Amino acid sequence: MMPADQPVLLGVLESGATATENSAEETHATAIAISGLHKSFGSQVVLNGTNLNVASGETLAVLGRSGTGKSVLLKLIIGLQKPDSGSIRIHGQEITRLDLDAMNELRKQMGFLFQHAALYDSLTVEQNIAFPLKRHTQMTESQQRARVQELLASVGMERDLQKMPSDLSGGMQKRVGLARALALEPAILLLDEPTAGLDPITSGEIDQLILKLQKEYDMASIVVTHDLLGAKTIADRIALLHDGNVLIEGSFAELEESRDEFVSEFLKRDS
Ligand SMILES: Nc1ncnc2c1ncn2[C@@H]1O[C@H](COP(=O)(O)OP(=O)(O)O)[C@@H](O)[C@H]1O
Numbered sequence: 001m002m003p004a005d006q007p008v009l010l011g012v013l014e015s016g017a018t019a020t021e022n023s024a025e026e027t028h029a030t031a032i033a034i035s036g037l038h039k040s041f042g043s044q045v046v047l048n049g050t051n052l053n054v055a056s057g058e059t060l061a062v063l064g065r066s067g068t069g070k071s072v073l074l075k076l077i078i079g080l081q082k083p084d085s086g087s088i089r090i091h092g093q094e095i096t097r098l099d100l101d102a103m104n105e106l107r108k109q110m111g112f113l114f115q116h117a118a119l120y121d122s123l124t125v126e127q128n129i130a131f132p133l134k135r136h137t138q139m140t141e142s143q144q145r146a147r148v149q150e151l152l153a154s155v156g157m158e159r160d161l162q163k164m165p166s167d168l169s170g171g172m173q174k175r176v177g178l179a180r181a182l183a184l185e186p187a188i189l190l191l192d193e194p195t196a197g198l199d200p201i202t203s204g205e206i207d208q209l210i211l212k213l214q215k216e217y218d219m220a221s222i223v224v225t226h227d228l229l230g231a232k233t234i235a236d237r238i239a240l241l242h243d244g245n246v247l248i249e250g251s252f253a254e255l256e257e258s259r260d261e262f263v264s265e266f267l268k269r270d271s
């Protein structure tokens with residue numbers, strides 16, 4: 001899916017050339033560009049000038065203590081909430097000023113999995129995954145069926161087509177949620193705590209599945225997680241959110257080298 005010239009474009013940007021707004025370079029290389037993002041609820045400041053970039057094909061893990069605004073950040077990117085100020089650009093397009101119709105259109109390029117898998121309880125696995133296809137594509141019934149089969153196979157759930165969500169284990173629900181998030185072949189994937197509430201072995205399996213899907217679909221992804229091991233497994237880069245800002249970002253090794261007290265404490269916690 002990625003154009004053949006991608007690495008070249010990335011190289012150009014990394015070497016310090018500036019991309020003008022909405023230029024082809026930025027559109028290709030920077031999938032998500034967040035700057036100066038502010039969001040408060042009443043007197044509670046949650047995001048306080050947050051800056052974050054995710055390149056096409058890159059997986060960024062966002063870590064942070066519970067209540068630091070990780071889920072809020074994802075909701076702002078999907079446009080379910082509006083920031084107080086700041087900029088969010090998706091493939092160069094400023095989304096904070098989009099109206100609902102335009103936002104819905106853009107959202108088709110974004111797959112997301114909420115913290116609580118949020119499958120439709122009254123629909124079968126097959127119907128759950130067909131839902132975005134029915135809503136957003138012109139596919140015929142048989143094309144939809146074929147696509148659902150393909151998606152379920154890619155998450156190892158091809159035999160569970162007719163099951164209801166309540167008949168699935170937590171790990172299986174996440175798999176179905178992932179398949180549904182991928183239904184429209186999104187350029188951007190946002191996962192909120194994809195392994196929360198799962199046992200360590202199942203978490204490891206889901207991490208491996210996410211890795212495999214990243215390679216297959218070649219998306220820009222943000223994975224919010226409290227799971228350090230998971231972040232280390234699936235992410236190209238890690239950002240640690242603290243007090244409304246990215247305190248540090250880099251590879252896991254770079255985080256480990258940090259002398260910052262909060263960073264060291266955070267890494268010590270469960271690694
Ligand atoms: N819709 C909302 N109204 C009021 N407060 C909210 C709302 N959404 C989130 N918050 C608050 O914002 C803070 C960050 O929440 P959240 O992003 O869910 O944290 P986390 O990092 O654990 O995902 C929390 O204190 C939460 O209570």
Ligand SMILES: [Mg+2]
Binds near residue numbers: 070071072115192
């Ligand atoms: Mg959360």
